[in-house]
Amino acid sequence: MAEFERIRRAARLSVAPMMDWTDRHCRVLHRMLSRETLLYTEMVTSPALVRGGALHLLEFSPVEHPVALQLGGSEPDELAKAATLGEEAGYDEINLNVGCPSDRVQSGTFGAVLMRDPGLVAECCAAMIDAVDVEVTVKCRIGVDEQEPEDVLPGFLDRVAGAGVARFAIHARKAWLQGLSPKENRDIPPLDYDLVLRMKERFPELHLSVNGGITSLDEAKGFLEAGFDGVMIGRAAYHQPSDILSRADVEIFGAGEASDPVGVARQMLPYIEAHLGTGGKLGQVTRHMLGLFAGKPGARTWRRVLSEGAHKPGAGPELVEEALGHVIAAAT
Incomplete structure (x- = not known):
């Protein structure tokens, strides 16, 4: 129980x-x-x-x-x-x-x-x-x-x-x-x-x-x-x-602390590496990440970089880092 x-x-x-x-x-x-x-x-x-x-x-x-x-x-x-x-x-x-x-x-x-x-x-x-x-x-x-x-x-x-x-x-x-x-x-x-x-x-x-x-x-x-x-x-x-x-x-739960979307995007990188290592495709993961910065500076570029690049041959975590760079630059 x-x-x-x-x-x-x-x-x-x-x-x-x-x-x-x-x-x-x-x-x-x-x-x-x-x-x-x-x-x-x-x-x-x-x-x-x-x-x-x-x-x-x-x-x-x-x-x-x-x-x-x-x-x-x-x-x-x-x-x-x-x-x-x-x-x-x-x-x-x-x-x-x-x-x-x-x-x-x-x-x-x-x-x-x-x-x-x-x-x-x-x-x-x-x-x-x-x-x-x-x-x-x-x-x-x-x-x-x-x-x-x-x-x-x-x-x-x-x-x-x-x-x-x-x-x-x-x-x-x-x-x-x-x-x-x-x-x-x-x-x-x-x-x-x-x-x-x-x-x-x-x-x-x-x-x-x-x-x-x-x-x-x-x-x-x-x-x-x-x-x-x-x-x-x-x-x-x-x-x-x-x-x-x-x-x-x-x-809601009165526990822990708020998460940071930038930190979360980086936390996803080892998971993405492991997924690619088993033959998976980057877009299978990043399609769910497109809204991560919705309503925030740099969100449109984040979505564009991932949407246009995730399905290209050899696309990997570096694409997420590139997209993240635009978000960080837009916020400063």
């Missing part, structure tokens, strides 16, 4: 799982910015792990802890096996995706479409809880399509909590499964933070994190002060990682 409490403390602030973005290189960068924040993988499907044997999808660096594996699936036995693989790989938490609205996810009968079947979600979670010792959590929406969130969300939380889930991250928007793209599903349905807060009042024993449309550390602090147990930030943490994460340890 002490381990559960450690991860729950980290969940005061988390970076949302985001397909094509929160890969292992992105998570190392985020960990350099914040030692405390809980990080999530991209969604990994249980069929890919269990039937496809794609265990490379579970690879991560030990520096990433605390880090959670997000799974997508809807078959209880298969999810239990996938969760076991995740636990064996060393993840601190297993999270079930009940929020992604993409067509590809719907065709696999998982993601946000599962909001329609809380009984199946409960069955899936119970199977995973039985299979692993790390905490099993759920990331969900407030409803889908014509559902009335005020009516369906309490029943969903009650049913899934009854299976043993005690921690939820709730994206405070409906998902429209037909007629809106995944991108539009992040912007068009209105946010209802008040509804999610009422769920905290209704289920005080649950650990609830709010997600969706949160763009600053100050906003995150406001949600915590309002009564939420945690705040999950997605796109802002990716596009302006320093703004969200560099002071998170101090302001």
Whole structure:
């Protein structure tokens, strides 16, 4: 239980799982910015792990802890096996995706479409809880399509909590499964933070994190002060990682000290060297670093140097040093 409490403390602030973005290189960068924040993988499907044997999808660096594996699936036995693989790989938490609205996810009968079947979600979670010792959590929406969130969300939380889930991250928007793209599903349905807060009042024993449309550390602090147990930030943490994460340890966790983006860029150099040494490409890492100086002097040149040079043959850490030189010069 002490381990559960450690991860729950980290969940005061988390970076949302985001397909094509929160890969292992992105998570190392985020960990350099914040030692405390809980990080999530991209969604990994249980069929890919269990039937496809794609265990490379579970690879991560030990520096990433605390880090959670997000799974997508809807078959209880298969999810239990996938969760076991995740636990064996060393993840601190297993999270079930009940929020992604993409067509590809719907065709696999998982993601946000599962909001329609809380009984199946409960069955899936119970199977995973039985299979692993790390905490099993759920990331969900407030409803889908014509559902009335005020009516369906309490029943969903009650049913899934009854299976043993005690921690939820709730994206405070409906998902429209037909007629809106995944991108539009992040912007068009209105946010209802008040509804999610009422769920905290209704289920005080649950650990609830709010997600969706949160763009600053100050906003995150406001949600915590309002009564939420945690705040999950997605796109802002990716596009302006320093703004969200560099002071998170101090302001959210009351620990450590603020990180310096220049120092973080330099901390990434040994990691980049090691990645290149295994046959990796510079751009696989630096694409996640483009927003490191967002809004600061030299940011545009930093992005240009990395964007134009990272994919050239032989590109390595010296390109990052060159780009960093422009940032330092612009700041003086």
